Structure formats: structure tokens, C-alpha cells
Amino acid sequence: MARLDAAKRADLPDSAFAYVDSRGRRRLPIHDESHVRNALSRFNQVRFEDDRARDRARKRLLNAAKKYRIVPVGFIAGQLRSEREFGELAGREPVRLPTGFVTMLMTDVEDSTALVHRLGERYGTLINDVRTLLTDAAAQAAGVVVDARADEFFAVFETPAAALDTAVAVQRELPGRTWADGLRVRVRAGIHSGYPTLNKGAYIGMAVHTVARVCAIAHGGQILASGDTRLAARESAPPGVRFRSLGDHRLRGLPEPVPLYQVVTAGLVGRFPPPPTR
Structure with a gap:
């Protein structure tokens, strides 16, 4: 310097x-x-x-x-x-979580059990590296990390565009990383916009359950967004980001079908099997 x-x-x-x-x-x-x-x-x-x-x-x-x-x-x-x-x-809450209408991003690592079995104690290093990548990407988009435990990650954003930017950045970055034993590490990502309830420094409510269910049915390397996120981002989606309709799907525990969309943009895998829903 x-x-x-x-x-x-x-x-x-x-x-x-x-x-x-x-x-x-x-x-x-x-x-x-x-x-x-x-x-x-x-x-x-x-x-x-x-x-x-x-x-x-x-x-x-x-x-x-x-x-x-x-x-x-x-x-x-x-x-x-x-x-x-x-x-x-x-004796105070160090991170203020946004209230009102927010966009939530959840991710988890695909086939994490197999990775644990393969790597043993080295799995801790791998998951820490994945978590750091997710945390840095969220912070660069002005997101707030709500929770990060095991292979799961939960962040919240004041705009849908910021959540989309984060998910896209992560899915573009992961394939280029070198991992132990030459393993391929992929995360699934779910995004939903809504009004979660803030209770004692944590989010609860149907909006949180929805984003968790959307994440759970995504494939590794895929970003799934709810219809509410697509609607919220209709005038503010990041440049080059499109939403491919996957139809309405019933998700476990939710009373009504949820319209699902795959986030499509340059640098991401474009084709995946249908979501494993009923």
C-alpha cells in the first residue's frame, strides 16, 4: 500500500x-x-x-x-x-431487527448429513466458510442476520431487491470455491416477503414458516421465491433478474397453496427438477 x-x-x-x-x-x-x-x-x-x-x-x-x-x-x-x-x-439487544413489511432469506446446505459423514471434524471448517460467505453477502446488501446455526442461515432485508442480490451473489460464488476433498457444496435458498411478528428479538408467525417451507423444497444451487416476493419486487428487481413461474404448490403446514417462482439470471443454473411438493 x-x-x-x-x-x-x-x-x-x-x-x-x-x-x-x-x-x-x-x-x-x-x-x-x-x-x-x-x-x-x-x-x-x-x-x-x-x-x-x-x-x-x-x-x-x-x-x-x-x-x-x-x-x-x-x-x-x-x-x-x-x-x-x-x-x-x-444487557441490551445488539442488533435491531426491522419491523413491518420485510423480505426474508433462508438457506441450508444440500446433503449436509452426507458431508458430515465424509468430512467428520473437518465439516466445522466447511460450514464456517459457507456461513461467512452468506454473512458477508447479506451485509453488503444491508441485510441483518437473524440466525445462523448448523447448516441453516436466516437473514432479513428491508427490500426484496436486497434479498435477491444476496441470494444471487451466494449462488454465483459457491461453485467457484474449492472445498475439502474436492467436494461440491450447494445451498438451497428460499425468499418470502411479508409481515413477521417480532417477539423477544426473534421473528415468529406464518411469514417465517412460509420462507422456511419455500427453502426446504428448493434444490441445491436454486433460488425459489414466493409470489409475494415477486409481487413486491415487480418494480425493483435487480437488473437481469427474472422470475420463472413454477405454479402454485401446497407446502407442508400452510393452509393455502403458495405461488412459487425460480429466480433466473446470468451465472446461475437454469434447470432443476420440479419442486418436491404435494
Whole structure:
């Protein structure tokens, strides 16, 4: 990384820094790729004036990482862990979950039992790598991770476009990764938009059950979306994303059939068997 001397630093606009405090002091330059990488590694060393300042700086840093096509592996996972630990110590909820109409994304790893049997103790490393990929992708789309346990992952977004961006990014990235023993790791993804109920820091209600059921019938490498998500994204779908109708399907435990759509875009597998529903 080229050294940023005082004269060059002074010439940079405020937008070239992730954090500018109330006194105008500028921290974490992000004007080029090498400084963005440096800012990612030094973020936790900066003293921020308050939580809002920290959140603004983190968003600016992640946007800069996206601009330079840097995948900040481990950065977001570390941020979430530290915030949750601090929240527990402080006796407060560290991550605020959005309320009202939201879009939920659930994923799980296809054939995870077979992977556990094949890898044994090494499965932990694999699932941590998958979880980090999912967490980073969600954070870059301004999503909030609700839960991540075993091979399951649950995130929520204020817009359907953000959830779609996350799912597409993950499904494009996974096939290019190298895994232990040359194994192929695929995740299924389900997306649903609705009004979950927030109860003691967790979502409950029919909307949550719906996204879980949609995820459960997807194939590895596939993204399934409910009709509610397609409707919500009709004017805001990411460029190049289309919805292929798979018809109405009865999902276990749900009283009415759910219209299902496969998310189709460049870089994703286009053909899958029909959903295994009744």
C-alpha cells in the first residue's frame, strides 16, 4: 500500500474516508483498493463517537469494498460476533431487527448429513466458510442476520431487491470455491416477503414458516421465491433478474397453496427438477 502523506491526505474529499467525526477528523481512507483492505483490518482499532457513527462508517466501508470487488471474508462475521457479545454484557439487544413489511432469506446446505459423514471434524471448517460467505453477502446488501446455526442461515432485508442480490451473489460464488476433498457444496435458498411478528428479538408467525417451507423444497444451487416476493419486487428487481413461474404448490403446514417462482439470471443454473411438493 502506497503511503498516504499529509499533502495527499489533505487533498482527498471527506467521501474518501469511512469515518469523519464531529470535529472533522478523518479516519480510515477508502479512496483505493489497498486502503480499503487496510481499513477492513483496522476498523476495530478506531474509537467511534457512538453506535450510529460506527454503523455509518461500516456501511461506507462495505460500499467501498463492493466498489473494488473485495469480498471482506471474516470482517462481517467478526463484527456480528463482537456486537452480540457486547449486547449480552450490556444487557441490551445488539442488533435491531426491522419491523413491518420485510423480505426474508433462508438457506441450508444440500446433503449436509452426507458431508458430515465424509468430512467428520473437518465439516466445522466447511460450514464456517459457507456461513461467512452468506454473512458477508447479506451485509453488503444491508441485510441483518437473524440466525445462523448448523447448516441453516436466516437473514432479513428491508427490500426484496436486497434479498435477491444476496441470494444471487451466494449462488454465483459457491461453485467457484474449492472445498475439502474436492467436494461440491450447494445451498438451497428460499425468499418470502411479508409481515413477521417480532417477539423477544426473534421473528415468529406464518411469514417465517412460509420462507422456511419455500427453502426446504428448493434444490441445491436454486433460488425459489414466493409470489409475494415477486409481487413486491415487480418494480425493483435487480437488473437481469427474472422470475420463472413454477405454479402454485401446497407446502407442508400452510393452509393455502403458495405461488412459487425460480429466480433466473446470468451465472446461475437454469434447470432443476420440479419442486418436491404435494
